[in-house]
Amino acid sequence: MLSTTSQEQTNKLSIVARQPILDKNKDLFAFELLYREGEANAFPTSSSRSTLRLLSEQFLTFQKRNLDGKPGFVNFEHSDIVNGVPFDFSPNDIVVEILETCSPTDELFNSIVELKEKNYLVALDDFQPSSEWDRFCPLVDFIKLDVRELSFVECKRIIHSLDSTDIQFVAEKVENHEEFLKAQACGFSLFQGYFFQKPEIIKTHKLSASALDIFKLSTLVAKRDVDLNKVNQIIERNPVLSVQLLNFVNSDSRVSKTIESTRQALAYLGDDRIRKYVTYTTLAALSPNKPNIILRNLLNRAKFIECLASHLDEPTLSDSAYLCGMLSLVDGLLDMALTDVLSSLPLSDIITHALVDREGTLGNLLSIAEAIEASNWVLLDKMKAKVSLSEETIMECLTKSNAWVSELAA
Numbered sequence: 141m142l143s144t145t146s147q148e149q150t151n152k153l154s155i156v157a158r159q160p161i162l163d164k165n166k167d168l169f170a171f172e173l174l175y176r177e178g179e180a181n182a183f184p185t186s187s188s189r190s191t192l193r194l195l196s197e198q199f200l201t202f203q204k205r206n207l208d209g210k211p212g213f214v215n216f217e218h219s220d221i222v223n224g225v226p227f228d229f230s231p232n233d234i235v236v237e238i239l240e241t242c243s244p245t246d247e248l249f250n251s252i253v254e255l256k257e258k259n260y261l262v263a264l265d266d267f268q269p270s271s272e273w274d275r276f277c278p279l280v281d282f283i284k285l286d287v288r289e290l291s292f293v294e295c296k297r298i299i300h301s302l303d304s305t306d307i308q309f310v311a312e313k314v315e316n317h318e319e320f321l322k323a324q325a326c327g328f329s330l331f332q333g334y335f336f337q338k339p340e341i342i343k344t345h346k347l348s349a350s351a352l353d354i355f356k357l358s359t360l361v362a363k364r365d366v367d368l369n370k371v372n373q374i375i376e377r378n379p380v381l382s383v384q385l386l387n388f389v390n391s392d393s394r395v396s397k398t399i400e401s402t403r404q405a406l407a408y409l410g411d412d413r414i415r416k417y418v419t420y421t422t423l424a425a426l427s428p429n430k431p432n433i434i435l436r437n438l439l440n441r442a443k444f445i446e447c448l449a450s451h452l453d454e455p456t457l458s459d460s461a462y463l464c465g466m467l468s469l470v471d472g473l474l475d476m477a478l479t480d481v482l483s484s485l486p487l488s489d490i491i492t493h494a495l496v497d498r499e500g501t502l503g504n505l506l507s508i509a510e511a512i513e514a515s516n517w518v519l520l521d522k523m524k525a526k527v528s529l530s531e532e533t534i535m536e537c538l539t540k541s542n543a544w545v546s547e548l549a550a
Contacts, residue, residue: 158171158172158173158174159171159172159174159332160332160433161213161310161330161331161332162330162331162332162433163329163330163331164324164329164331166331166433168208168210168433168436169210169330170210170211170212170213170235171207171208171210171211171212171213172212172213172214172237172332173194173207173212173213173214174215174515191214191215191216191217191220191225194214195214195225195228195229195234207233208436208542208545208546209546211232211233211234211235211261212233212234212235213234213235213237213263213282214234214235214236214237215237215239215265216236216237216238216239217239217241217242218239218241218242218243218245218248221236221238221242221248221251221252221255222247222248222251224251226255226260227255227258231258231259231260231261234260235260235261235262235263235281235282236255236260236261236262236263237263237264237265237282237284238252238262238263238264238265239265239266240264240265240266240267240268244270244272244273244276249275249276249279252276252279253279256279261281261282262279262280262281262282263280263281263282263283263284263310264276264280264282264283264284265284266284266285266286266289266312267283267284267285267298269298269301277302277305277307278305280305280307281306281307281308282307282308282309282310282330283298283302283307283308283309283310284309284310284312284332285298285299285309285310285311285312285328286312286313287311287312287313287314287319287322287323287333288312288313288315292322292323292325292326295309295311295323295326295327295328296325296326296327299326299327299328300327308329308330309327309328309329309330310328310329310330310331310332311323311326311328311330311331311332311333312332312333313332313333313334314331314332314333314334315333315334319333353374353377353378353381354418354421355463355467356374357371357374357375357381357418357421358418358462358463358466359463359487360374361411361414361415361418364458365411366411366414366415368403368406368407368414371406371414372402372403372406375402375406376402376403381421382402384417384421385402385405385406385417385421386402386405388405388417389405389408389409419439434469436545437469437513438465438466438469438470439466439544439545440541440542440545441465441466441468441469441509441513441541442461442462442463442464442465442466443462443465443540443541443544443545444465444509444537444538444540444541445461445462445464445465445502445505445506445508445509446458446461446462446465447536447537447540447541448461448505448508448527448529448533448534448537449461449501449502449505451529451533451537452501452527452528452529454501457501457502460488460490460491460502461502461505463491464491464494464495464502464505464506465505465506465509467482467487467491467495468495468506468509478495478496479496482495482496490502494506501527504523504526504527505523505527507519507523508520508523508524508527508529508534511523512534512538520534
């Protein structure tokens with residue numbers, strides 16, 4: 141995955157590709173966990189072994205931290221299922237996804253019957269109807285159809301043919317808003333694809349004053365030492381931010397008396413909790429109608445890049461890294477072109493060049509984040525060498541950022 145020699149492969153990191161599955165309201169329903177390895181960015185030849193490694197690392201070593209309390213769809217080969225591998229993991233944590241390469245044998249059928257008796261949820265991946273699979277359908281909870289491989293007419297026919305069941309259909313590889321609407325019309329109830337990581341609409345307009353204040357705050361709190369006077373100046377002139385700050389402080393059970401001014405509140409909070417307040421405010425103010433997963437991706441990337449920057453021999457870089465990571469995905473949050481967002485903000489050239497051209501050390505760190513999110517291990521190899529970061533450091537930062545975002549959402 142990250143290197144080429146057999147000895148190095150033994151010590152590789154498991155950087156899981158985690159793709160969200162959303163419902164009709166674009167609320168997070170589950171994640172699919174995907175193991176990728178090798179320069180071709182394809183599923184490893186020994187996929188059964190890869191499934192075991194993914195399960196071991198994600199559910200045992202990392203104790204489900206990457207699932208944020210949601211179930212994980214995990215691909216299983218025929219041999220995994222008939223050998224009882226799913227039984228080593230709780231039915232509350234995994235959905236057993238049967239790959240399209242599996243044959244509908246008696247052995248597989250009996251194994252699925254046993255899974256259902258133990259309350260496991262079962263999904264069929266890239267389903268193609270046939271008489272051989274008919275007896276399996278009453279045991280199946282989810283069927284995934286690839287809308288790149290099947291027409292929407294074919295999808296609708298398949299869904300209609302199983303109207304009498306309780307199966308939920310997942311539309312895979314939804315890439316734009318039109319496809320999302322068509323998939324809904326066909327009868328899909330769950331959706332997965334690149335569309336959910338990008339904005340539905342790109343608008344060219346200026347930031348509102350409220351959004352501009354949010355980003356100015358983000359810039360200030362990204363620094364190692366927060367300038368309380370400058371933070372207070374922004375909050376004082378914005379009634380919504382002022383009320384949110386006072387509510388945030390006064391809701392703390394440790395506060396013994398009521399806080400009555402924004403300056404008093406900021407002094408009470410201290411730098412770390414001011415940063416947390418700005419994070420909550422960002423979630424509430426910038427895009428209340430956006431699906432949660434977009435917000436989580438944004439915060440996760442920002443924290444991940446900040447953590448990476450802290451391991452480099454550039455003392456001031458981490459001050460800019462969090463904001464840079466946040467802004468790198470903000471076009472999807474605001475439904476605006478990135479250039480329009482940047483034109484409204486007083487950013488340093490270092491951040492601007494990183495965001496627009498992926499230049500400089502910050503640009504390299506952004507590329508590392510993007511490589512992991514896209515399972516592009518060739519690019520990841522190249523970028524980690526450029527900034528001299530070890531695989532262990534990258535994995536540590538990824539785990540920390542996931543845990544931090546989960547804590548914020550708790």
